Amino acid sequence: MQAFRRRKAAMHINTPFIPPSSKPIPSPSPLNLTLSTLLASGAALGHSPSLLHAAFAPYVYGTRSGLSIIDLDQTLPLLRRAASLVRDVVKADGIVLMVGTKPSLRKMLEKGKERLGDNGYIARDWVPGLLTNTESIFGIKPMLDRGFLPDLVIFLNPADVRPGLRECVIRNIPTVGIIDSDMDPRNVTYPIPANQESVRTAELILGTLTLAGQEGRRMRLKEAEAKAEREKERRARDREDMRRRAPPRRGRDEVEQ
Secondary structure, eight states: OHHHHHHHHHHOOOOOOOOOOSSOOOOOOGGGOOHHHHHHTTTTBOOOGGGOOGGGGGGEEEEETTEEEEOHHHHHHHHHHHHHHHHHHHHTTOOEEEEOOSGGGHHHHHHHHHHHGGGEEEESSOOTTTTTSHHHHTOHHHHHTTTTOOSEEEESSGGGOHHHHHHHHHTTOOEEEEEOTTSOGGGSSEEEESOTTOHHHHHHHHHHHHHHHHHHHHHHHHHHHHHHHHHHHHHHHHHHHHHHHSOOOOOHHHHHO
16 A cells, blocks of 8 residues: 555645636737737638639639638738738828728727827728729819828728729729629738638738837827927027127227227
8 A cells, every 4th residue: 555655646746736817818900910810810711712713823722611711821921011011001101091991890990090190091981983983082182182092091891882882093092902702802902811801810910000000100290290309409509609600799999989
């Protein structure tokens, strides 16, 4: 009996108890996007292979359970390229229009607009002629100064807003869009192959783009503050130089003599 107890004690492994951390696990930031994050959001799930568009075939990894599987190894660099574009547009004080016509997209659109500030606008419904018949919608003044034209348009569900895609082509406005397997990726300037029907995927992609735009906005404001400070210092130096070069004032006695 004692030998049995000794063997049991020798086989027992004393593992130290480590209490769990009280800090909450941080959620993955869209700026640190990874393939696993995209996969967890359902971005790789496309439509049935029978609905596959021929131009989308290079972005398909294969088929599984009757669905086309989108190659996320291609989606990730394309998403990063689009995020860099949004950052550069906002840094240059450009206007970004975000379009999403589904009710499930409205909350994320509002959050994206909040991040971009006065550089971001949203459209929950696409009015035909929004970019091509502006005189009837906005009046003559915005049309004359071209103040109605955005510098970039982001489509979260471009398959449902095809008139908007055509108007952007007519006005030569670059577009970014989530393209599913049943759509031609050539319809947008910067396609992002992903599951268009997934709300989580749309939220992840829009979050990535708007956070990049927020970074560009901070960079622009920081550069503007630094430029204003340099201008202030230059004016102070100019005033000091003018004061030194100015001839000394003559006293009243010297003037009378």
